[in-house]
Amino acid sequence: MKTCFCGSNLDYTQCCEPFHNGTQHALTAQILMRSRYSAYVLKNADYLLSTWYKSTRPKALDFSQENVTWKKLEILHTKKGGEKDDKGRVEFKAFYEQNGQTLVMHEISRFKKFGGKWFYVDGIVD
Numbered sequence: 613m614k615t616c617f618c619g620s621n622l623d624y625t626q627c628c629e630p631f632h633n634g635t636q637h638a639l640t641a642q643i644l645m646r647s648r649y650s651a652y653v654l655k656n657a658d659y660l661l662s663t664w665y666k667s668t669r670p671k672a673l674d675f676s677q678e679n680v681t682w683k684k685l686e687i688l689h690t691k692k693g694g695e696k697d698d699k700g701r702v703e704f705k706a707f708y709e710q711n712g713q714t715l716v717m718h719e720i721s722r723f724k725k726f727g728g729k730w731f732y733v734d735g736i737v738d
């Protein structure tokens with residue numbers, strides 16, 4: 613049993629793993645947000661790129677120089693982003709360690725549904 617990185621208190625295999633290995637698609641923006649956070653923990657660039665909206669997606673993600681360790685995700689607020697919506701916003705705090713310091717990233721992420729799947733569009737960093 614390995615508790616999922618996203619803070620759900622579920623086992624990873626019952627939580628974000630089915631999204632990461634493509635057997636399931638996130639039904640809500642918040643679930644996609646959680647699965648993307650877990651993908652950052654795991655440095656899973658393929659998953660991050662595949663869930664990024666076409667128009668804002670970077671060509672590649674390179675974690676080879678990265679010295680960030682993601683510690684914890686806290687979802688603060690969700691606006692729309694449900695199964696029947698086609699847009700949504702998720703406000704969160706993500707705690708991480710870098711150079712021996714604990715830091716926090718506070719972002720409002722925007723999500724859009726396209727072809728029945730949720731995608732990350734962009735985020736406003738506080």
Ligand SMILES: [Zn+2]
Nearest residue numbers: 616618627628
């Ligand atoms: Zn999870």
